[in-house]
Amino acid sequence: MNKRNIKYYTLPAAIIILLIILLTNEDLANKIIPSLGRLHPLVLHLPIGALILTFFLYVLSRLKGEYPKNIITIALGFSSFFSILACIFGYILSLEGGYTEQTLDIHLWVGILTAVLITLLFAVSTSKSKRPSVLFLPLFIVTICAISVAGHYGSVLTHGSDFLTEFMESPEIEKPITNIDSLKLYDNVVHKIFDNKCIECHNTTKKKGGLSLVSKHNLLLGGDSGMAIEKHNAHESLLFELCTLPITDDNHMPPEGKPQLTKKELWLIKYWINTSDDRDDKVASLPKNDTLNNYLKDYLIIDEILIKEASEEAITAVIAKGFTIRKLTPKNGGLWITYKNKKLPDDGINSLIQLKDQIVELDLGNTDLSDDMTNALKNMQNLVTLKLNKTNITDLTLNNLTGLKQLKTIVIHHTSISNEGIKNLLTNISPDQIYAWKTNIDHTDLQLLKNEYATHINLGTSKTK
Missing domain, CATH: 3.80.10.10 (Ribonuclease Inhibitor)
Incomplete structure (x- = not known):
């Protein structure tokens, strides 16, 4: 590497040295480092956008026969720096836990591979030759593939394994349930509430607090803080307690900014906990009242009414x-x-x-x-x-x-x-x-x-x- 290009590595080196200083100062590290991890979603989009734009410029330059060497080099330097930074911040974020280990490992190592490949592209682009190396394009294509794979597994960690294919699959057709007594309290009511408001962060690939709500079995296993529900006692159940904390409380669930549980949904969760057992009985076998009957009407599954034309x-x-x-x-x-x-x-x-x-x-x-x-x-x-x-x-x-x-x-x-x-x-x-x-x-x-x-x-x- 010639002296002229050392300047490209000065800022990344300074960042790494700063992180080392933070790691050696426990008090300072406990305050600043976790916050740096939260910057991972922001930082990771910078190298992605820059790399795709650079690839477009490179392909366009080959078609026109003009190679903008300086622009390509600067853009790859930018991508290299922020890809390394994204890896560091991502690793810090992973220490918070709540992610499936296998998926996290794939995302982490493919992300590191991507940073290495981008840095290698940058190094190749700094050569004295006015024309790009014959290996430059194949290497660029491999890098684009790597960053795509890393991005996919990142979306799996954040949104679940079916995030990409959710709308490609034929939706499951629910059997009509037109009578309240035919509803199953957990499967047809409580699980739907969790699915709409909670499972995004409490699923098999992203288990915040070690808790998964994808099934009743997973819910009863609890999480890192112990059992999520205390049967027949909603007010002693951690899940219900966190859901009813003031929204400004740091432990309130769902977190502020996410869709919140309604008064009706909280009532139904409370009723289910207070009447729950190891079975998922139909409502017909449970003690009923007018409030329950009114709230359950929203969970009936009625076939769409097709109205015939009037004469x-x-x-x-x-x-x-x-x-x-x-x-x-x-x-x-x-x-x-x-x-x-x-x-x-x-x-x-x-x-x-x-x-x-x-x-x-x-x-x-x-x-x-x-x-x-x-x-x-x-x-x-x-x-x-x-x-x-x-x-x-x-x-x-x-x-x-x-x-x-x-x-x-x-x-x-x-x-x-x-x-x-x-x-x-x-x-x-x-x-x-x-x-x-x-x-x-x-x-x-x-x-x-x-x-x-x-x-x-x-x-x-x-x-x-």
């Missing part, structure tokens, strides 16, 4: 009554229907019965609708959104909605609805949202409804759920 005659007849109709999607027969005038037709909404299977969204707000006109609503089993705001309805109308299992959004503000009507409705169905300000619902009883039912009831004040 042109039926649509024309309803439009003739003054209703406005629009298809929701081109490939499905679902309809959105509204009425723009204050006074409804003489037969009220009875003409809509001929479209009862197609109505998905119905807006009758700001009309003279009254209880004696709403009997037709009972037949609209595919109804998802219903707007009855600023009408003359009372709790009697809500009685006509108790069989509409698909109903998710109900708008009934500025009506005479009361607590009893809402409670009777929520005992039978579980909509997601009810908008009910300016009604007879007592604000002081709202907290009772909030504790008993999962539905979000909006009363238009700070006291709403």
Whole structure:
């Protein structure tokens, strides 16, 4: 190596010397070195981007017959330095644990091989020849392959073994479960919660805290801190304790910035721990209450409803009554229907019965609708959104909605609805949202409804759920 090129190695050498100093000072090392490991995800992308750009410039220069030696050398020097730095920081990060040893070893050693190959490319590029060595291109291709393999195993460590192929595989078709009693509390409910919120960091390749949540068996094995759950005692279970810590606590799980467990999910995990045993019994054999029944409705597996097209005659007849109709999607027969005038037709909404299977969204707000006109609503089993705001309805109308299992959004503000009507409705169905300000619902009883039912009831004040 000539003196002119020593400058390329000065900064890397200085970094290595600094790390050696840190390693010999225990107090300083305990504060700074772990933080350096956390920089690994940031630093590793620098040599990847630089190397790919350099390869592109090199191939382009060969096609044009012009070799930009200085640019290639500087870019490879940059890549070499940061690849070495990424290896050092990655090794420090690996000391935190929580990774599958075999996958970690492959990632580590292929990463080191990549740094060596990039450094070798840099050394070859500094030769005095104005033309690149005949070995330069084959060596470059091998380096690109190595960094690709290292990157793949890095993604496996971070996101799991199926990260690359997740969307290539045909999704597993779940068998319909239309009855709450047929649900298995762990397989169909608790495991789904873990899968959505926890398994990214607690799987077979990345076990933070030594804990894997990929199966009930793994969960019961516990982690580095001991058993994760204490059967029949959620409040003494480490898993539940960490999930219920304040989000600002360093030990809170999932960590701040990750999707958090909802109040409903925490309740279900607590219930499962308090009733758990070595089997995964169906809900039918477990003690039940209204809260459990309401929360479990979200975990039923219902086949997608394919709505057949309405006849042109039926649509024309309803439009003739003054209703406005629009298809929701081109490939499905679902309809959105509204009425723009204050006074409804003489037969009220009875003409809509001929479209009862197609109505998905119905807006009758700001009309003279009254209880004696709403009997037709009972037949609209595919109804998802219903707007009855600023009408003359009372709790009697809500009685006509108790069989509409698909109903998710109900708008009934500025009506005479009361607590009893809402409670009777929520005992039978579980909509997601009810908008009910300016009604007879007592604000002081709202907290009772909030504790008993999962539905979000909006009363238009700070006291709403």
